[in-house]
Amino acid sequence: MIDSIINVFSMSLAFALIGLNVYLSTKVLNITDITCDASVALGGCSYGALVVSGINPLVSFLIAVSFGVFAGFMTASIVSHIKVDPALASIITLVAMQTFITKLALIEELQTSKTFLTSVSAAGTFLLTLVVALAVTFLFFRMLNSEYGLAMRVNGGGQIISESLGIDSANMLWIGLGVANGLSALAGALITQISHSFSSIMGDGALVFGLAAVIIGETIIPPKTVRAAITGCFAGAFIYKTLIGAVMFSGAEIIGAEYHGIIISVALIFLMASLNDRKRLRGLL
Numbered sequence: 001m002i003d004s005i006i007n008v009f010s011m012s013l014a015f016a017l018i019g020l021n022v023y024l025s026t027k028v029l030n031i032t033d034i035t036c037d038a039s040v041a042l043g044g045c046s047y048g049a050l051v052v053s054g055i056n057p058l059v060s061f062l063i064a065v066s067f068g069v070f071a072g073f074m075t076a077s078i079v080s081h082i083k084v085d086p087a088l089a090s091i092i093t094l095v096a097m098q099t100f101i102t103k104l105a106l107i108e109e110l111q112t113s114k115t116f117l118t119s120v121s122a123a124g125t126f127l128l129t130l131v132v133a134l135a136v137t138f139l140f141f142r143m144l145n146s147e148y149g150l151a152m153r154v155n156g157g158g159q160i161i162s163e164s165l166g167i168d169s170a171n172m173l174w175i176g177l178g179v180a181n182g183l184s185a186l187a188g189a190l191i192t193q194i195s196h197s198f199s200s201i202m203g204d205g206a207l208v209f210g211l212a213a214v215i216i217g218e219t220i221i222p223p224k225t226v227r228a229a230i231t232g233c234f235a236g237a238f239i240y241k242t243l244i245g246a247v248m249f250s251g252a253e254i255i256g257a258e259y260h261g262i263i264i265s266v267a268l269i270f271l272m273a274s275l276n277d278r279k280r281l282r283g284l285l
């Protein structure tokens with residue numbers, strides 16, 4: 001029971017990185033990037049496949065992140081060179097990566113041997129996830145508050161304005177999508193380490209989760225600054241993941257596991273409505 005609770009906290013931290021991906025792509029770059037789902041599975045499967053094959057875990061983490069960055073570069077390349085809509089370009093990347101992900105997921109059968117995936121306790125995995133998440137978030141915060149990050153935010157506000165200021169829009173897109181999908185790949189690697197398993201479908205729904213984390217976070221903590229927006233991503237991811245965990249551990253099994261999604265959706269609706277009502281009351285007072 002304790003290990004399960006710890007794993008919920010660990011998962012919240014990992015999924016918060018997906019929230020940062022969605023925040024960077026939708027709020028900063030102002031585009032729709034669906035590559036997120038593929039990047040999570042790509043990072044998780046590549047990390048798991050490398051570790052069970054005997055590769056050093058740290059090296060495996062770096063390789064997994066680099067695969068996610070490559071997926072982001074691939075989407076940016078299609079957008080900038082072929083002039084395709086970002087949403088369609090990310091779908092093309094997702095389809096292309098799926099074959100590679102499926103091949104990596106086949107190595108999951110080798111996981112019967114004792115590896116780094118299973119040799120670390122739940123508490124140890126939580127500490128690992130916490131350190132990685134805080135370090136990456138600090139670097140992410142510094143990047144967005146640097147001159148380069150400001151240029152990226154200006155570019156997201158409008159390509160005509162950014163080009164008039166001498167900002168290379170294509171370069172901003174390359175770096176932005178590379179960082180965003182690198183975050184998702186890192187999240188996938190952490191999820192693999194936490195759950196001790198990986199599969200080709202582990203990234204399904206990642207984009208929806210990231211959007212939920214951003215929206216819930218913005219409702220709780222207004223994104224007036226970058227720090228507030230990042231904090232909101234973590235708060236939203238924690239609330240959403242805790243809600244899912246509560247449903248799983250509650251008596252909801254009585255009505256069937258296939259209805260968990262409906263229960264979570266209804267609970268989220270009531271949560272958002274309650275928060276909005278409180279905001280209205282504050283405005284009246």
